[in-house]
Amino acid sequence: xxxxxxxxxxxxxHYPLTRGILFKKQIGAVxxxxxxxxxxxxxxxxxxxxxxxxxxxxxxKMMVHLERPTAGVLRYKGEDITQLSGRALKRxxxxxxxxxxxxxxxxxxxxxxxxxxxxxxxxxPEVAPKGDRRRRVRELLDVVGLNPEYINRYPHQFSGGQRxxxxxxxxxxxxxxxxxxxxxxSALDVSVQAQVINLLAALxxxxxxxxxxxxxxxxxxxxxxDRVGVMYLGRVVELGRDEEIYDHPTHPYTQALLSAVPxxxxxxxxxxxxILLGGDVPSPAHIPSGCRFRTRCWKARERCxxxxxxxxxxxxxxxxxxxxxxxxxxxxxxxxxxxxxxxPSD
Amino acid sequence: MLLEVRDLHVEFRxxxxxxxxxxxxxxxxxxxxxxxxxxxxxSGKSVTAQAVMGILDTPPGRxxxxxxxxxxxxxxxxxxxxxxxxxxxxxxxxFQDALSSLNPVLNVGDQLGEMFTVHRGLSRKxxxxxxxxxMERVGIPGAEERVRQYPHQFSGGMRxxxxxxxxxALEPAxxxxxxxxxxxxxxxxxxxxxLLAGLQRELNMGLILxxxxxxxxxxxxxxxxxxxxxxxxETAPVHDIYRAPAHPYTRGLLESxxxxxxxxxxxxxxxxxxxxLTRIPPGCAFNPRCPIAQDICRTDEPPLYEVAPGRRSxxxxxxxxxxxxxxxxxxxGKPGGEPGGGPGATSEEKADE
Numbered sequence: 001x002x003x004x005x006x007x008x009x010x011x012x013x014h015y016p017l018t019r020g021i022l023f024k025k026q027i028g029a030v031x032x033x034x035x036x037x038x039x040x041x042x043x044x045x046x047x048x049x050x051x052x053x054x055x056x057x058x059x060x061k062m063m064v065h066l067e068r069p070t071a072g073v074l075r076y077k078g079e080d081i082t083q084l085s086g087r088a089l090k091r092x093x094x095x096x097x098x099x100x101x102x103x104x105x106x107x108x109x110x111x112x113x114x115x116x117x118x119x120x121x122x123x124x125p126e127v128a129p130k131g132d133r134r135r136r137v138r139e140l141l142d143v144v145g146l147n148p149e150y151i152n153r154y155p156h157q158f159s160g161g162q163r164x165x166x167x168x169x170x171x172x173x174x175x176x177x178x179x180x181x182x183x184x185x186s187a188l189d190v191s192v193q194a195q196v197i198n199l200l201a202a203l204x205x206x207x208x209x210x211x212x213x214x215x216x217x218x219x220x221x222x223x224x225x226d227r228v229g230v231m232y233l234g235r236v237v238e239l240g241r242d243e244e245i246y247d248h249p250t251h252p253y254t255q256a257l258l259s260a261v262p263x264x265x266x267x268x269x270x271x272x273x274x275i276l277l278g279g280d281v282p283s284p285a286h287i288p289s290g291c292r293f294r295t296r297c298w299k300a301r302e303r304c305x306x307x308x309x310x311x312x313x314x315x316x317x318x319x320x321x322x323x324x325x326x327x328x329x330x331x332x333x334x335x336x337x338x339x340x341x342x343x344p345s346d
Numbered sequence: 347m348l349l350e351v352r353d354l355h356v357e358f359r360x361x362x363x364x365x366x367x368x369x370x371x372x373x374x375x376x377x378x379x380x381x382x383x384x385x386x387x388x389s390g391k392s393v394t395a396q397a398v399m400g401i402l403d404t405p406p407g408r409x410x411x412x413x414x415x416x417x418x419x420x421x422x423x424x425x426x427x428x429x430x431x432x433x434x435x436x437x438x439x440x441f442q443d444a445l446s447s448l449n450p451v452l453n454v455g456d457q458l459g460e461m462f463t464v465h466r467g468l469s470r471k472x473x474x475x476x477x478x479x480x481m482e483r484v485g486i487p488g489a490e491e492r493v494r495q496y497p498h499q500f501s502g503g504m505r506x507x508x509x510x511x512x513x514x515a516l517e518p519a520x521x522x523x524x525x526x527x528x529x530x531x532x533x534x535x536x537x538x539x540x541l542l543a544g545l546q547r548e549l550n551m552g553l554i555l556x557x558x559x560x561x562x563x564x565x566x567x568x569x570x571x572x573x574x575x576x577x578x579x580e581t582a583p584v585h586d587i588y589r590a591p592a593h594p595y596t597r598g599l600l601e602s603x604x605x606x607x608x609x610x611x612x613x614x615x616x617x618x619x620x621x622x623l624t625r626i627p628p629g630c631a632f633n634p635r636c637p638i639a640q641d642i643c644r645t646d647e648p649p650l651y652e653v654a655p656g657r658r659s660x661x662x663x664x665x666x667x668x669x670x671x672x673x674x675x676x677x678x679g680k681p682g683g684e685p686g687g688g689p690g691a692t693s694e695e696k697a698d699e
Contacts (some may be wrong), residue, residue, distance in 0.1 A: 263606055
């Protein structure tokens with residue numbers, strides 16, 4: 001196995017909760033990300049799924065150094081970059097770029113498309129010499145499937161899907177090795193989503209990018225990812241290749257999440273077992289003791305309140321080879337198939 | 347028939363000209379049945395529902411033709427006062443965004459109770475008791491205490507339950523739910539959909555479910571109507587449409603969503619964008635994006651052909667669409683050259699001009 005291009009070790013991000021105006025006193029913390037270990041391998045697509053508030057966007061921001069971790073280590077090609085700043089940080093950042101969720105607010109409405117996509121070159125002039133920039137921007141527009149003649153237009157002249165392509169072109173401008181895409185298609189209509197997903201997948205393949213794809217949509221994540229991490233309340237609870245997670249999940253949260261996704265096939269209605277979780281996700285300011293999922297878990301026992309389950313291959317699956325052998329943070333992990341087998345549609 | 351919409355037309359005056367949001371929509375809902383209205387943004391699915399509820403903003407909106415028959419009576423002929431009595435008691439609506447549909451400065455007990463004090467003339471105390479009952483019915487734990495709380499003190503899923511409680515308060519015959527679970531997380535979405543479907547069965551209500559999510563439709567609907575550019579392009583029992591769609595747009599939608607149960611290859615992408623409603627293309631509105639469009643599609647607007655009893659499709663080539671073995675095979679983007687399925691730039695350009 002090749003060396004990871006990005007390593008996350010014990011990443012933590014806590015936002016302090018304070019009381020008082022003049023004399024601020026910390027009374028607690030929102031534990032947005034609370035201990036994440038992940039590796040991103042060169043040329044792979046790593047999907048991260050989770051519901052709102054699970055910390056997936058905060059994790060993304062830490063990966064691109066938009067947020068500094070409260071604790072933990074972030075390594076890029078083996079080099080600790082957690083505390084980098086100034087010139088050293090700039091050099092690393094060039095290689096780790098982000099695509100944002102909302103194509104309506106992440107583009108400056110007063111800048112032309114050419115200026116938006118070309119702006120990274122102002123910060124990193126070594127990538128494209130001044131005289132060459134317009135040509136590079138045109139090239140980038142072409143790569144993302146937009147007409148290069150649009151270089152002088154403004155964002156409002158484009159549709160949502162086209163704007164997301166502009167955002168992707170900007171992300172690609174510096175020829176990064178890593179792209180972190182945070183919910184890149186959730187603001188788009190169904191028929192346009194597919195266009196943007198195909199574009200990202202093709203670019204990843206052709207440019208050999210390492211792609212982190214973050215989404216709440218389990219179907220989209222399966223479609224695009226080689227490996228998938230499932231997050232709950234600031235932690236990764238299960239991690240594996242796509243068929244390991246989708247066809248052989250062992251963590252109860254993953255199982256509940258998968259069983260809740262509506263499948264666009266009315267025949268599946270009768271054949272499906274729905275695991276309906278009780279209640280809501282607890283607040284990240286008051287995380288339950290032990291296993292953080294236990295307050296909604298139907299399997300929870302005393303041990304779950306006392307002992308934090310670690311993300312590792314559970315003992316019962318450690319010996320035998322098979323798709324159930326993948327990391328799962330549950331004391332009582334067991335395999336359960338919840339997604340109906342693919343129908344005879346093909 | 348509980349509700350019948352006949353040849354409904356709605357226009358909006360905008361600065362760019364007249365936007366034809368709804369262009370001759372027909373649909374019907376029976377008691378105890380669920381009709382799903384499926385469409386993307388701008389398809390006219392919400393505007394139609396607003397016209398049925400009588401909450402269309404006029405101006406800029408204007409109903410320019412058609413009938414809305416509710417229990418046999420044409421709602422468009424009624425006075426506003428009469429319509430108001432039907433709203434709430436006869437039909438009720440659930441909106442996508444519960445937080446902005448609830449009054450933030452009234453506690454939920456007062457908001458739920460208002461249904462009974464206004465429509466049923468109950469005292470405040472009796473109304474509050476009914477509010478607690480309703481909250482229990484939609485599965486809000488600790489209703490007795492929580493009835494005094496304000497909307498912001500509830501989670502998204504609980505707020506949507508309050509919206510459902512409010513819609514159910516007067517036991518209407520028809521519920522219109524406009525994207526009721528879109529703003530919710532998957533696990534909560536499943537809870538809320540299950541609740542809504544259960545109550546609908548129990549009270550034998552008609553339900554119009556407006557959504558863009560093909561998964562939600564497959565889970566709960568009996569019939570489906572697919573809308574595009576203000577028209578219904580296909581309508582059928584839900585099983586048929588998933589097994590064999592009879593309109594290229596429906597087929598494209600089904601093909602363009604990734605599946606949970608299998609890892610796909612490249613997704614089929616419908617090229618281009620939905621049309622601007624002030625400039626709907628002549629002929630079939632879908633023709634600029636359609637993989638099988640012929641000359642006739644650019645000139646003649648297709649009627650809703652009867653495909654089978656209870657099934658209709660507004661496509662001149664519905665036979666070919668139904669019969670095609672593998673959908674969406676034609677307009678794949680050439681690998682590498684233009685990722686994103688098709689010459690996105692050129693077709694989107696047209697739609698944008």
